[in-house]
Amino acid sequence: MENKYLLQIKDLAVEYHTDEDTVYAVNNISLxxxxxxxxxxxxxTGAGKTTVAKSILGILPKVQSEITSGEILFEGENLLALxxxxxxxxxxxxxxxxxxxxxxxxxxxxTVGFQITEAIRQHNKISxxxxxxxxxxxxxxxxxxxxxxxEYPHQFSGGMKQRVVIAMALAxxxxxxxxxxxxxxxxxxxxxxxxxxxxxxxxxxxxSVILITHDFGVVADFCESVAVTYAGEIVEKGSVDRIFNNAxxxxxxGLFGSxxxxxxxxxxxxxxxxxxxxxxxxxxGCVFCDRCPHxxxxxxxxxxxxxxxxxxxxxxxxxxKGAEQ
Amino acid sequence: xxPLLEVKNLKKYFKTGGGMLHAVDNxxxxxxxxxxxxxxxxxxxxxxxxxRTVLHLxxxxxxxxxxxxxxxxxxxxxxxxxxxxxxxxxxxDPFSSLDPRKTVSEAIMEPLIVxxxxxKADMQAKTRELMDTVGLAARLEHSYPHELxxxxxxxxGIACALALEPKFIVCDEPVSALDVSIQAQVINLMLDLQxxxxxxxxxxxxxxxxxxxISDDILVMYLGQVVEKAPADELFSNTLHPYSKALLSAIxxxxxxxxxxxxxxxxxxxxxINPKPGCRFAARCRYATEACSKPQxxxxxxxxxxxxxxxxxxxxxxxEDNENA
Numbered sequence: 028m029e030n031k032y033l034l035q036i037k038d039l040a041v042e043y044h045t046d047e048d049t050v051y052a053v054n055n056i057s058l059x060x061x062x063x064x065x066x067x068x069x070x071x072t073g074a075g076k077t078t079v080a081k082s083i084l085g086i087l088p089k090v091q092s093e094i095t096s097g098e099i100l101f102e103g104e105n106l107l108a109l110x111x112x113x114x115x116x117x118x119x120x121x122x123x124x125x126x127x128x129x130x131x132x133x134x135x136x137x138t139v140g141f142q143i144t145e146a147i148r149q150h151n152k153i154s155x156x157x158x159x160x161x162x163x164x165x166x167x168x169x170x171x172x173x174x175x176x177x178e179y180p181h182q183f184s185g186g187m188k189q190r191v192v193i194a195m196a197l198a199x200x201x202x203x204x205x206x207x208x209x210x211x212x213x214x215x216x217x218x219x220x221x222x223x224x225x226x227x228x229x230x231x232x233x234x235s236v237i238l239i240t241h242d243f244g245v246v247a248d249f250c251e252s253v254a255v256t257y258a259g260e261i262v263e264k265g266s267v268d269r270i271f272n273n274a275x276x277x278x279x280x281g282l283f284g285s286x287x288x289x290x291x292x293x294x295x296x297x298x299x300x301x302x303x304x305x306x307x308x309x310x311x312g313c314v315f316c317d318r319c320p321h322x323x324x325x326x327x328x329x330x331x332x333x334x335x336x337x338x339x340x341x342x343x344x345x346x347x348k349g350a351e352q
Numbered sequence: 353x354x355p356l357l358e359v360k361n362l363k364k365y366f367k368t369g370g371g372m373l374h375a376v377d378n379x380x381x382x383x384x385x386x387x388x389x390x391x392x393x394x395x396x397x398x399x400x401x402x403x404r405t406v407l408h409l410x411x412x413x414x415x416x417x418x419x420x421x422x423x424x425x426x427x428x429x430x431x432x433x434x435x436x437x438x439x440x441x442x443x444x445d446p447f448s449s450l451d452p453r454k455t456v457s458e459a460i461m462e463p464l465i466v467x468x469x470x471x472k473a474d475m476q477a478k479t480r481e482l483m484d485t486v487g488l489a490a491r492l493e494h495s496y497p498h499e500l501x502x503x504x505x506x507x508x509g510i511a512c513a514l515a516l517e518p519k520f521i522v523c524d525e526p527v528s529a530l531d532v533s534i535q536a537q538v539i540n541l542m543l544d545l546q547x548x549x550x551x552x553x554x555x556x557x558x559x560x561x562x563x564x565x566i567s568d569d570i571l572v573m574y575l576g577q578v579v580e581k582a583p584a585d586e587l588f589s590n591t592l593h594p595y596s597k598a599l600l601s602a603i604x605x606x607x608x609x610x611x612x613x614x615x616x617x618x619x620x621x622x623x624x625i626n627p628k629p630g631c632r633f634a635a636r637c638r639y640a641t642e643a644c645s646k647p648q649x650x651x652x653x654x655x656x657x658x659x660x661x662x663x664x665x666x667x668x669x670x671x672e673d674n675e676n677a
Contacts, residue, residue, distance in 0.1 A: 215599060219601075268608055287566075288561065
C-alpha cells in the first residue's frame with residue numbers, strides 16, 4: 028500500500044516569522060497524489076497554495092520560514108529529512124516547478140537554449156552537444172522552432188516565454204510537475220494554447236501534476252481532482268466531478284456563487300461576505316466561520332475534522348451530514 | 353435624445369522607433385446614459401488606450417469625441433477641467449494607483465480640493481458620505497493604503513472617481529487584480545451605484561465572463577480595431593467574427609463535465625506597428641482568403657450587431673452546412 032501514492036503530504040504546517048508576528052501560512056495540510064494524476068490546488072491569495080509547493084521543493088526562504096510539523100513523502104522518502112545535496116538531485120530532475128511569471132523566471136542574459144541545456148546537463152552526464160540536441164527537441168515539443176535556440180528571453184512574447192519555462196521544467200522528464208499559476212499571466216487564447224500543450228505532454232510522459240490556480244475554469248479543464256484551500260487549510264477535496272457538481276463546504280459553494288456565469292441571467296452575484304482571517308492569529312474553531320452564512324457557536328469553538336461524505340470526497344465542516352455534532 | 357458619449361473614427365497612433373504604432377484605429381461607438389459598454393480584447397489590442405483617449409489622458413491623433421452632444425475633441429484647458437468633473441476613471445491596479453503617503457480620507461478628498469469651492473467641513477462630510485457609499489468603515493479614515501487589502505483599496509479608487517459626481521466613468525480592468533470573492537463584492541457595488549446614480553460605464557477588461565455580466569453592449573477589439581460590436585446577449589449567443597468565436601471559446605468555464613469545443617488559434621498577436629491594410633486577424637484566421645487583404649468595414653448584419661469581416665455570411669452558411677451534414 029505504501030507505493031499507492033507518488034506524493035503524500037501528511038500534516039504539513041509552515042510558519043513565517045517577521046519581526047513582530049508569526050504568520051501561520053499552512054496549517055496541517057494533508058494531501059495525496061497518485062501517479063499520473065493532475066490535482067488542482069485552488070484558493071485565493073494568501074491561502075498558502077504556493078507555500079505548499081515551495082515546501083515540496085524545499086525552496087522556502089531559509090531565515091523567515093519554519094516547517095513546524097509534517098512529512099512530505101515522495102516515492103516513499105521524506106523530502107523534509109533529506110540533505111540539501113540530495114534535494115538538489117531531486118529538484119528539477121524528479122520534481123520540477125513552473126513559476127507564475129514567465130517574465131521573471133528566465134535569466135535575461137543567457138539564451139533560452141543555454142538555460143534548457145544547463146538544466147539537462149545538471150542532472151544527466153551527457154556531452155554538451157547531446158545536451159543541446161535534447162534542448163532543441165524540447166523546444167520543438169513545446170512548439171518553438173529550434174532555430175530560436177540562440178535567442179534571449181526578451182525576444183520572446185509572454186506565451187512563448189511560458190513555453191520555454193515549461194520546456195525547461197519537462198526537460199528531465201520529471202515524475203511530478205508543480206505548476207504555480209502557469210497561465211495566469213497569459214491572455215485567454217494563449218492560455219488555451221498552453222493548457223492544450225500541457226495536456227498533450229502530460230499524456231505522452233505520464234507526469235503527475237499539481238496545478239496551483241485560483242481559476243476554477245482552468246481546473247475543470249485540466250485536473251482530475253481538486254483540493255480547495257482557505258487560510259492555510261484544505262477545506263474540501265475530491266474528484267473534479269464531485270467538487271463542481273456537489274460542493275459541500277460553504278466556502279466552496281461561496282466561491283462558485285461569486286463567479287459570473289456565462290449562462291445565468293441573474294443581475295447580482297452572491298459574494299462571500301467579509302475578508303480572509305488574519306493569518307497571524309491562530310484560529311480556534313473553523314477557519315471560515317466568520318464569513319460562513321451557516322455558522323453556529325459550535326463552529327467558532329471547535330475545529331472540524333475532515334468528513335468523508337462520499338467515497339474520496341472530504342469536507343472539513345461540522346455542519347455536513349456525517350460530522351459528529 | 354443625444355447619446356451621452358459619441359466617438360467617431362477615433363485614432364490614436366504612437367510614434368516608435370520602428371514606425372507608427374496603431375494603438376486605436378478608426379473606432380466608433382455611442383454610449384447612452386445609464387448604460388455600460390464593455391470593451392474586450394487581449395493585451396496589446398488598444399482597449400486601455402481607447403479608454404484613456406476618450407478621457408483626454410492621451411490626445412487623440414484623429415477622430416471626434418462628443419460628450420452630451422458637445423464636441424470635446426480639442427478642449428481648452430478650462431473646458432477640460434470642467435469635463436473631468438463629469439468623466440472619471442477607475443484604474444486597474446489598486447496597489448499602484450493610490451498615493452502611499454495619503455490616508456484614505458485625504459485620497460478621497462483630493463478631487464474636492466482640486467475642484468475648490470467647498471468649505472473644509474463640507475468636504476469632510478462629503479468624504480464620509482463617499483466612504484459610506486462604497487462600503488468603507490469610518491474607522492479606516494486615517495489608514496494608509498498599505499494597511500488595506502486589495503478590495504478595500506479598489507473601493508477607495510471608486511470613491512475618488514465618484515467624488516465629483518461624474519456621469520461617465522471609464523473602468524480600466526477594475527476587478528482583475530482582485531480575488532474572486534472580493535471581485536464579486538466590487539462588481540455588485542458598481543452595479544448598485546449605476547442604478548442609484550444613473551452612471552454610464554465604459555468597462556475595459558479581458559475577462560469575458562465579467563464583461564458579459566455587467567455590459568449592455570460589447571466591443572471586441574483586435575489590434576486597435578473593432579472587429580465586432582453587439583448587445584451582450586447577442587454577442588454570446590450569435591458570435592459571428594472568427595476572432596470573437598475563438599476568444600469566447602477559449603474562456604475556461606468552471607463547469608464539469610464541459611464538452612465545449614475549443615477553437616485553438618495558431619500564433620500570437622502580430623505587431624501593431626505599421627500594419628498592412630486588410631483584416632489584421634487574417635494571419636491567424638482559418639477562413640482567410642484573398643478578399644481579406646482588402647480593408648474591412650464594420651457592417652450592420654442585424655439590428656445593433658456590427659461586424660468587420662467580409663466573409664461572415666459564407667462562414668455562417670458553412671457552419672450551417674456542417675450542422676446539417
